Every structure is written in C-alpha cells, then in structure tokens.
Amino acid sequence: MPPSQGTAGTEGKAGTRPGPEAAGARCPPRVGLARPPGEARAAGPRRDLLPLRCCLAPASLGAPGGSGRRGGRLGLGPTRRIPEMAKYTRGTVTAFAPFDARADAEALRKAMKGLGTDEETVLTILTTRNNAQRQEIASAFKTLFGRDLVDDLKSELTGKFETLMVSLMRPAYIFDAHALKHAIKGAGTNEKVLTEILASRTPAEVQNIKQVYQQEYEADLEDKITGETSGHFQRLLVVLLQGNRDPDAGVDEALVEQDAQVLFRAGELKWGTDEEKFITILGTRSVSHLRRVFDKYMTISGFQIEETIDRETSGDLEKLLLAVVKCIRSVPAYFAETLYYSMKGAGTDDDTLIRVMVSRSEVDLLDIRQEFRKNFAKSLYQMIQKDTSGDYRKALLLLCGGDDD
Incomplete structure (x- = not known):
C-alpha cells in the first residue's frame, strides 16, 4: 500500500486562519501561479474514436513467441481492436508521406541484422512515422521476416534509447494502460x-x-x-x-457563483478543510464552467484557487488537485511544466520525459513547446539537448520537432 496520502484532515496545512470578516483585506495573490483562466486549451474535445486500420497479431507488440498470454502483454489478439486517438493537428509527429510500410520494415531489418546496429536508421524511421504507420510497419515486419519488431528492438537496443523506441511502438491507449499498470504494480505505487x-x-x-x-x-x-x-x-x-465530467454546453453564472462560494466556505472560511467539496466540483464540472469558477473564486477570496489548495491540502491529494486545476486552465502549460521539472536540476527524470514526449507527440506538442518557451525563458529543444545524450537525445529532438528560439 502507498504511504499516507497526507490530506488536510481537520486542520488543513495552515496554522491560524483569519475569519470571514478578514477575507476582503487579504494580500493579492502570488504572481505566476497559473495560466490566465480564460486561456483556451489546445487539446480540444475528441471528435472521433475510429479503430486502428490494422489489427496486429498478439506477438506483434508483445512478449516473444506470440502466445497471446495476458498480464504484461502489449499486443492485440487477432480479432480485437482498440480505439484510435482523435485526430489532432498540433502534434509534432504526423503521417509520413510517401509512406511504404514494407520498405520501412526492410530498412529496419537491415539496420538490426548481423553484428552491430544502425541506430540512426531505427530512430529516424520510428520518430518520423505516426503511430498508425508504426503499427503497419510492425505488421509488415512480421509478414516479411517472421519476426517480432518489438522483440528485435529490445534485443538490439539498450537503456533509455531502447525504452523510448519500444514506447513509440505502443498504440496510444495501450501506452497509457501500460503506464498505469506499472504505476500500481509490485511494491509501492507511483x-x-x-x-x-x-x-x-x-x-x-x-x-x-x-x-x-x-x-x-x-x-x-x-x-x-x-x-x-x-x-x-x-x-x-x-x-x-468515471470519465463523467460535464460537457461544455454553456455556462450557468448562478452555478458558477454557487460553486465558488462552496469552495471558499470549504477551505478558506473553514477551520479544517472539506475535501469532498473540492473533489466533487473539480472532478465533475465542465472545463468552461471551472474556468469561470476560478475567476469568481479569485474575486471572492482574493486568492487563486491554487493558493488555497496549497494551504488547505497536502501530499498526493494536493498534487492531484493542483494537476486537475492546471489541466483545466491549459493542458499544454501543464505538460510544459512537467517536462521542465523532469530535466531541471541534477539528474533527469527520464521516465517522465519519455512518457510525456511519446504521449503528446501526436496531440499537442507544438503547443507544449510554445508554453515551455513562454514560461521558462528557454526552448524545450535546448533543454533536451543539454540534459540528454547520444541516440536517446537524437530521437527526443526529432520528436520535439524543432527549436523555438
């Protein structure tokens, strides 16, 4: 079981809290806590959930032998399909043209056959084809050579570069499902x-x-x-x-006022914290509604909602509430911050760096790059270049898609 979640309980994180009569006299909020509430979120609502064009045999993305075993398998059964990601236009990786799955499969086989590996060919192909095309390459690879492409990648590559290349071969929802499974697998929880x-x-x-x-x-x-x-x-x-957040269908100003007041009374005006009010409102209301609630909350309390969460909660609950608020304000800004802190300071959190770069490369990485440059006075490209090395760096830079300076 994970360690204590550290919720505020009945005392919150603050010591002595002023009463309601002092609310209007509070100091202005700290600068730079969040993106402006009105800023549009680049990753818009999903428009379609089409099945992948190809349906891979079980071994094509899984363990050796193609036995179809479950558990840690990455592949799909011969009659099962998974939904495809919605078609976004703000990713750095798009469909490659002209595309020839057989030619790519042959080039990859040549790059990994015999002594030594041509890593440059491997990383160039896998970072410049979109995920659907990578699945076609994997299918062609098995058809032409009777071999599993992911197994060959694992055999021929090592370290962080191997992890990145194998991650690129996972269809989007399998990628997320795999990450979640390993986050709760074994001793401890990520x-x-x-x-x-x-x-x-x-x-x-x-x-x-x-x-x-x-x-x-x-x-x-x-x-x-x-x-x-x-x-x-x-x-x-x-x-x-539950995936039951209210749809964006207009904003009820009366409900905005009500929710802002409820959050104020549940936190700043209460000795202790009513966490359930924060959970219900932040976890179920629509994006456009919550952005208006954050504006109204600032007017009522004199504080950004992030400041209240910081004072009233702690531990994993605080981090999750703050992540929800940041994603409501701007998903690209949230991931720009996540990438920045994965590389800031001594050492690099490569798991986070790989996870975000792979999962957002076809979604909104162009917007993430813009937010990164705006908020951290340097480009994502330059920070990757400084904090990584070798073929791993080359592949990440290709996924990044360019420098914004």
Missing part, C-alpha cells in the same frame, strides 16, 4: 503517473484507457487503483476514472 494521466486525459480518453486495460490485462483499472491507494486521493482518482 502516484506521479496516476496523477499525470488521469488529471490530463479527456473523459472519452479515460473511458478508452479503461476499456483497453480490461482487454490487455483482464482486470478492472478502477479495482486495481483502489486496491493500491487510499483516502481523499483515492476518491478523486475514482471520480476522474
């Missing part, structure tokens, strides 16, 4: 991965991740997560897992 994925995915994406998780691992994702988490952190995760 709360960072649960927070990042469930706070940032749309309701439709969450539903598809749950479906794919059930198909791939014959297990219920919600059951697995509730078995490894606890407290208010667990409750907010469960709310997000």
